[in-house]
Amino acid sequence: MTGMRLPVRLFATKPPVLYLVGAAFSLVVQCFPGWRETLIYDRSAIAAGQLWRVWTGHYVHFGWSHFVPDTGLFLIVGWLLEERHRLFARIGFFAMPAAISAGIFLFDPGMTRYGGLSAVDLGLLLYLAAQGWRRNWSDWFWPAVIAIYLLEIVVQAWHGGHGGGTIRFDEPSVRIATSAHLVGTAYALLALGLARLRPNSELAGRDR
Numbered sequence: 001m002t003g004m005r006l007p008v009r010l011f012a013t014k015p016p017v018l019y020l021v022g023a024a025f026s027l028v029v030q031c032f033p034g035w036r037e038t039l040i041y042d043r044s045a046i047a048a049g050q051l052w053r054v055w056t057g058h059y060v061h062f063g064w065s066h067f068v069p070d071t072g073l074f075l076i077v078g079w080l081l082e083e084r085h086r087l088f089a090r091i092g093f094f095a096m097p098a099a100i101s102a103g104i105f106l107f108d109p110g111m112t113r114y115g116g117l118s119a120v121d122l123g124l125l126l127y128l129a130a131q132g133w134r135r136n137w138s139d140w141f142w143p144a145v146i147a148i149y150l151l152e153i154v155v156q157a158w159h160g161g162h163g164g165g166t167i168r169f170d171e172p173s174v175r176i177a178t179s180a181h182l183v184g185t186a187y188a189l190l191a192l193g194l195a196r197l198r199p200n201s202e203l204a205g206r207d208r
Helices: 006-011 017-031 033-039 043-047 053-059 064-084 086-107 118-135 141-158 178-195
Strands: none
Touching (some): 017 033, 017 064, 017 086, 043 053, 053 086, 064 086, 086 118, 118 141, 118 178
16 A cells, blocks of 8 residues: 555545544543543542543543544544454454553553543554555655654654644643553554464455
8 A cells, every 4th residue: 555545545445433433432522521530541540440541531632632633543544454454453442542541550650640542543553554564665655654643742742742742732731641652652563563473364464
């Protein structure tokens, strides 16, 4: 798949039901700000037994400028993964948010609140891009996608992690969750490692 063929391939496939449901849920949460405190990743609440937050917290966003790119990318990449790497897409939909939350809880105790799909997006995108690049090492499109997304994270972090780049969070105390992005990256790398152990059909770019 090249950059020129990407839009055609995207809209030629069946919609990814799970990712449509996830995007719709994210939109509903964004439209009802009062739900934020019930659903967001909150370290104290999780420790007290409110375990649903390890998953729902990723669908909470700090303003529309946070919601639109996060949820848009989630839907687009989920659409492409459903067509090419269905097994990874479906397992990752449930497992990756929980893995990221667990990583934050265990290794970043200072992160008391967390929201957003950016870490999930990064894990999904890295897997998709790496598999696409493996099919054609001379294809510039996928490494360019990774570089642009990582550049955005660097820009945000350079501005203090407070949305000083393209995103303006609606809570001044919110910062970029570097630990979450690292866990999302680790999840994708682990999945890529496991994919290499699968039959040749997976190495060719499919894991139905």
